Amino acid sequence: MTPEDLVVIEEIKRLRYRYARALDQKDWRTFEACLAPHASASFGGGAYSFTNRTDIVRFVRDTAGVSTVLGSHHFHHPEIDLTGDDEAAGVWAMADRVILTDLDLVVEGAAYIEDHYERIDGAWTIAQTAYRRLYEVVYPHSSIAGYQITGDWFGSGGRSDLTVD
């Protein structure tokens, strides 16, 4: 690993961060641009698989596109190896929480991700991604008496309703 390699690795980390930001903010144009046209992706630990960008984006928009789905996907522990001039592989730890307000459900989990990256016309893209769950749990939020959503990106413009005295 050289200092110049580190610059490339930083670019790839930022690709994953941009992907996460676009996903959770539902910015689908930016989301799509993070993927190679021929990208393959597997979600749900293998429950849902796709072999091109169009299908990936359609699936993610269909399941997470509505404002009743509030989620955070955090990617940690990057172990990124440059495997060619325009190719790299990465392992990440994921921590995610999704609140489905209309279904009264919270989904929380942790997983390990394996990515492959390709640089196309100078821009790094995700060419392949799949994760395997360490664990995934769900619970109805109404099971916790007094559980309230006090702020959300889409409903309140991200402003908190909580009062600090």
Added chain:
Amino acid sequence: MTPEDLVVIEEIKRLRYRYARALDQKDWRTFEACLAPHASASFGGGAYSFTNRTDIVRFVRDTAGVSTVLGSHHFHHPEIDLTGDDEAAGVWAMADRVILTDLDLVVEGAAYIEDHYERIDGAWTIAQTAYRRLYEVVYPHSSIAGYQITGDWFGSGGRSDLTVD
């Protein structure tokens, strides 16, 4: 981006990490030193705004200074751009949890932060910071029967009371 830029970016990341450490350990001297004198800050997704360091520190101490407030603020996904010799901009994902033991309340959330940084006398400082919530939830911890705090920085010196058999 050059290897030398990466060194500067690492310094700015460490500024945010030091800020978080000072905040959650309630080390207000270190916390204050992370901010520019003319810093502006907005908390609660815009609910609380301040335009100088003195007011920021006072607000944070007033709301989080007591040992009945146990919190973790984790900053992820740094996208940091150097915008001048002594200026930079950053976007971060935040995951935070605060337990208000005397109010029987847990506050958990995720947000995106936008920062501006300035280097003053060789030291990077936060000159502007604001966040917008992806979501924020609250619940009384007594709603979960058997919920117990088994260790805290201030009460037990950070030692766990949990017994491993």
Added chain:
Amino acid sequence: MTPEDLVVIEEIKRLRYRYARALDQKDWRTFEACLAPHASASFGGGAYSFTNRTDIVRFVRDTAGVSTVLGSHHFHHPEIDLTGDDEAAGVWAMADRVILTDLDLVVEGAAYIEDHYERIDGAWTIAQTAYRRLYEVVYPHSSIAGYQITGDWFGSGGRSDLTVD
């Protein structure tokens, strides 16, 4: 800090990430290789201490080795200082969650870690590690009606049972 220092720091970050991956995936051979033979470790905020690698690995395998223990240990905010040619010190923020399925218990917490690293035969190892809890909470997951584990690394091969309509 130089660009060359950053390469060394990245190697040390990856050591911690490999340690976490090995711990949560229960890959004990990789876990052991992250530690110096003379490593000392303190867990539970000082509740459990060990002064050599064999004892550390035995304790962690004894407490976390079974498939009824599902955990994620995430390490954030690295502040790593090179203190010698083959020595370094690091501070990290930890966010961890462990689900003990047979004891009906979830343990969640946040902590600060202090590490010392040594490079032995060219490979960085953890020579000393200890953490102090910001907070630690436990609750029986049966207290949340409808709480379900819908995927786990060991049980379902990391695949989610959740159905997306």
